[in-house]
Amino acid sequence: MMQQHGQHGQRDGVDAAELAAELAAELPADPVVPRVEAASVAVNLLWCVPGDVGGSEEYLVRQLLGLGEQASDFVPTLYVVKSFIETHPALAKLYPIEVANLTGVDRRRRVVAEHTWLRRRTQHAELVHHGGGTTPAVGTRPIVLTIHDLQYLTHPGYHSKLKLQYLRRTMPRSVHRASVIATPTDWVRRTVIEEFDVAPDRVVVVPHGVEADIGVEAPSEFELRSVYGLGSGRVIVFPAITHPHKGHEFLLDVMAQHWDDPDLRLVLLGGKGLADQRVAAKIAELHLERRVIRPGRVPSSHRDGLLQLAHAMVFPSEYEGFGAPVVEAMSLDTPVIAADQPAVSEVIGDAGLVLPRDPEAWADALDIVADQRVELIAAGRRRVTEFTAAKSGAALAEAYRLALS
Incomplete structure (x- = not known):
């Protein structure tokens, strides 16, 4: 799996910092963004191109909808690509949302945006949640990192050579940068702990959840x-x-x-x-x-x-x-x-x-x-x-x- 990394316009083996230096000029200049005190958590969903990333899309969307049902002190700001807000309007009713000038299908531009656009906008957040399995090389900490699976370790033949290079380079660094790693099942949790030698108390299960009204709009x-x-x-x-x-x-x-x-x-x-x-x-x-x-x-x-x-x-x-x-x-x-x-x-x-x-x-x-x-x-x-x-x-x-x- 790891579909969240996309299949389009890839240069998976290129270091993120090099990409940032090479391509930052392609992105529009950013205005100065003041600190928003109401949003202590920033959620990076730039990787989430609706329809292209498989079950990880519904996993994060349903989590965030479920978070909105909690009497918690978290009011995340979501950072998304253009098509995301059109596909998931219910989240816009719950949370502040910032939309990047990206389609998300070109991973090179997405990586650059994470190192520039996203980094600037989240620098005052108390916590950043990266939901797509990897983190940028720079940016605000502490970090919650969601790892959906580690298929590239057990089924490398299902990935291109470049994608494998990218994952093998990026995953260990991402795990090291994260304060907490969230996995959907205990099996993935154990795999993360064993593969990356992570302290068990840093890896927690955040299970998939299904909405209570599933099926109510189904045709006959x-x-x-x-x-x-x-x-x-x-x-x-x-x-x-x-x-x-x-x-x-x-x-x-x-x-x-x-x-x-x-x-x-x-x-x-x-x-x-x-x-x-x-x-x-x-x-x-x-x-x-x-x-x-x-x-x-x-x-x-x-x-x-x-x-x-x-x-x-x-x-x-x-x-x-x-x-x-x-x-x-x-x-x-x-x-x-x-x-x-x-x-x-x-x-x-x-x-x-x-x-x-x-x-x-x-x-x-x-x-x-x-x-x-x-x-x-x-x-x-x-x-x-x-x-x-x-x-x-x-x-x-x-x-x-x-x-x-």
């Missing part, structure tokens, strides 16, 4: 079946960008080999990733065009509705730092079938089917869900009480307090 099942051409049979949903580690090709093999009901529909939600062409080719190769529906990115209300009507949400990913769709599905009373990846297993607990990534192990999964549906839904309802936006926001507030202590 009749409308969704009509809009997406789902027919009247069972539906299974897999919401994920088509990156190699997500497991789309594995799932297609299961469909072809074992889930052969002609009326069954697999709905693949999410944007186009690095494996998109391979996924399309495999669908054609296995003659699954009629049974696999690919609407791509859909409105969140439609995503929720599709999950609600699904027989199961399937999640065969081989690497996750959390796996937000698992909690979303359980919140919507949809049983989960997932691969036994450590973070996802931690999140699910005993509230879903957790299976090895072997097509034979998945052969009877849909029948098991049918037989145990009532029990799985009840277990999911109990499990999701641990993953609310309010609890996520409360954990974030505790991370801020720890960094300031």
Whole structure:
């Protein structure tokens, strides 16, 4: 993963300070900005390009919405790219927001902005929260750093050579600069501690949280079946960008080999990733065009509705730092079938089917869900009480307090 670093216009191996010196002149001159006493926390979201960074976007957005529900003394100012405020207007109602003259897709300009524009505007903040997994080489301390995952360590083949150089150089420095590191699961927390030799009391879990009203704006099942051409049979949903580690090709093999009901529909939600062409080719190769529906990115209300009507949400990913769709599905009373990846297993607990990534192990999964549906839904309802936006926001507030202590 680590998708928050982007795929566009990269020069990942270039040192941030060198970039700042080289490109600062490209950015418009900044006015003198007076200190704003009301905002003691600055949140760097310049990395967050809506639709391009995967689950880390929803993770931070829901945390901040949850923080707004707390009776805390934190009123963060959010520093964002142009498209962010249009995509997440609810945050603008809660917090002061400053918008950079950036699209965010060019990492070089974003890095420069973090070292110049952002540094100047946050120099009087009592705390800076960098939510994208890395920190600039300079700037205000103390720092809370959110690390979503460390996929580059375990699956380096899913990253370009330049991106690996960037992460290998930047991650250790970022961890060293941070006062507190926030991770979405205990599995990621332990990985950070072991990999970077960090004091355990500096690394805390801030879990993903789902809003209480998820699904309330979903269209009817009749409308969704009509809009997406789902027919009247069972539906299974897999919401994920088509990156190699997500497991789309594995799932297609299961469909072809074992889930052969002609009326069954697999709905693949999410944007186009690095494996998109391979996924399309495999669908054609296995003659699954009629049974696999690919609407791509859909409105969140439609995503929720599709999950609600699904027989199961399937999640065969081989690497996750959390796996937000698992909690979303359980919140919507949809049983989960997932691969036994450590973070996802931690999140699910005993509230879903957790299976090895072997097509034979998945052969009877849909029948098991049918037989145990009532029990799985009840277990999911109990499990999701641990993953609310309010609890996520409360954990974030505790991370801020720890960094300031």
